[in-house]
Amino acid sequence: MGQPTPLPPIPSLPTMSDSLLNTPTPSPHGTQEPLPTPDLMMLREPHVELPMSNPAMDPTHSDLTESIHTPNNMQGDQNMEIPTNPTTLHTPTTEEEAILTHLAMVETNRSIMSQNSPHHRTILPQFMPIPTGSFPKVHMSHSAQIFDHLNTKVLLAWFQVVHPKFLVRVFNHSGKDITERTTVITEHICNSVAIIANYVHQDAAPIQVSPLQPQGGRSAKNYLTCFLVHNTSDETKELILNQHIWSATNITFEALPFACQHPPDLLFCLSGFTTSNVETVHKMVADVWAHEDNRHHINDFFSTSEIVEEELVYKATRDLIRSICIEHLDFKVTGGLSVPCFNIFTTSPTTNAKTWMDLRGFLHILDYPTGLDSCGTAIALHPCPICHSLAHPCGLCPFPEVLLWNGPRVSNRTMANGPCTSRRLRGGRTG
Numbered sequence: 001m002g003q004p005t006p007l008p009p010i011p012s013l014p015t016m017s018d019s020l021l022n023t024p025t026p027s028p029h030g031t032q033e034p035l036p037t038p039d040l041m042m043l044r045e046p047h048v049e050l051p052m053s054n055p056a057m058d059p060t061h062s063d064l065t066e067s068i069h070t071p072n073n074m075q076g077d078q079n080m081e082i083p084t085n086p087t088t089l090h091t092p093t094t095e096e097e098a099i100l101t102h103l104a105m106v107e108t109n110r111s112i113m114s115q116n117s118p119h120h121r122t123i124l125p126q127f128m129p130i131p132t133g134s135f136p137k138v139h140m141s142h143s144a145q146i147f148d149h150l151n152t153k154v155l156l157a158w159f160q161v162v163h164p165k166f167l168v169r170v171f172n173h174s175g176k177d178i179t180e181r182t183t184v185i186t187e188h189i190c191n192s193v194a195i196i197a198n199y200v201h202q203d204a205a206p207i208q209v210s211p212l213q214p215q216g217g218r219s220a221k222n223y224l225t226c227f228l229v230h231n232t233s234d235e236t237k238e239l240i241l242n243q244h245i246w247s248a249t250n251i252t253f254e255a256l257p258f259a260c261q262h263p264p265d266l267l268f269c270l271s272g273f274t275t276s277n278v279e280t281v282h283k284m285v286a287d288v289w290a291h292e293d294n295r296h297h298i299n300d301f302f303s304t305s306e307i308v309e310e311e312l313v314y315k316a317t318r319d320l321i322r323s324i325c326i327e328h329l330d331f332k333v334t335g336g337l338s339v340p341c342f343n344i345f346t347t348s349p350t351t352n353a354k355t356w357m358d359l360r361g362f363l364h365i366l367d368y369p370t371g372l373d374s375c376g377t378a379i380a381l382h383p384c385p386i387c388h389s390l391a392h393p394c395g396l397c398p399f400p401e402v403l404l405w406n407g408p409r410v411s412n413r414t415m416a417n418g419p420c421t422s423r424r425l426r427g428g429r430t431g
């Protein structure tokens with residue numbers, strides 16, 4: 001657990017006079033004690049210098065050695081400022097002191113209660129909560145995959161829709177489903193976003209959801225799974241994008257900014273090895289890329305990007321190799337025989353779309369030989385019918401494994417829509 005967040009600055013009290021501000025106030029906790037309100041100050045002020053505590057004001061006190069007229073008496077003239085009307089003075093009891101102490105902190109308490117903690121997570125009963133850590137990552141084929149196959153006229157119309165706007169991609173629906181059930185799915189998205197918008201602002205403006213239209217219309221070969229959400233506030237948009245995945249019982253979707261993403265981490269999937277050891281595969285991939293010929297090629301790709309200085313080009317290649325991350329996918333074929341496959345991930349040092357595409361194309365066609373465990377080659381990737389990620393088949397989808405997951409699971413329908421494994425077994429992912 002981290003340290004508590006420091007309290008926000010205490011707002012100034014414009015009606016409080018300088019003399020009140022300068023009045024000493026008991027402050028057992030030091031710097032974080034809020035300033036009492038003026039009313040409370042008035043109650044406390046007499047207690048600061050009670051006349052009975054001063055022997056000079058005590059008519060029964062006759063010790064001349066303590067008289068204010070006695071030389072070297074350090075009390076000086078301060079007693080002359082003490083209020084002379086004893087009827088306004090009241091010594092709070094212990095109980096009253098306790099009440100006053102709590103009331104003195106009322107503003108700070110109210111302020112704490114009205115703010116979200118740094119670990120705040122929106123909890124709306126209609127949606128499953130964010131799991132510890134975060135939702136699994138959905139891997140795409142390239143930075144602008146969400147706009148793939150979109151009708152050009154529709155894309156231009158989407159460009160002209162004013163911000164705030166964002167995209168959602170619905171889980172467990174193929175593009176064909178969406179084309180056939182556009183009205184129902186649009187309604188579900190609209191209702192879900194409206195629940196979140198009304199949580200952010202009471203009486204939020206009606207949300208608008210624009211269904212996509214693929215290039216080629218009803219006879220399109222490539223279907224789409226994205227919708228544009230607009231007529232929302234910045235706060236609603238940020239909240240939805242931050243949580244990223246929203247799962248209710250009737251719809252689950254991934255929210256994406258209306259922009260190009262950073263190049264995907266997933267480069268390709270290798271198969272053909274006789275080992276399922278991720279360390280062996282990791283070392284082999286790093287060795288292949290670091291081989292002199294291949295390293296020169298990788299340098300050449302980076303030098304066509306925004307990275308121009310020679311030293312930074314070399315650094316980009318080193319960073320790419322250091323960022324290699326391997327995930328083992330335990331594919332099974334009929335009869336339960338394991339066919340180990342490995343996803344290769346990296347963090348792209350460049351955001352240049354062409355550089356990244358050329359680099360991935362080059363790395364994709366290389367041979368990946370091990371000494372004893374055969375040679376790996378890249379295999380085709382198919383999107384998961386549940387989450388649309390390219391990193392796994394539906395049988396290995398990590399979403400149904402998330403605690404309290406209320407979204408779609410592997411079903412006969414999803415099994416029929418894509419390549420699946422006979423049972424879910426997940427290998428480790430190492431970097």
Ligand SMILES: [Zn+2]
Binds near residue numbers: 386388392393398
């Ligand atoms: Zn999946």
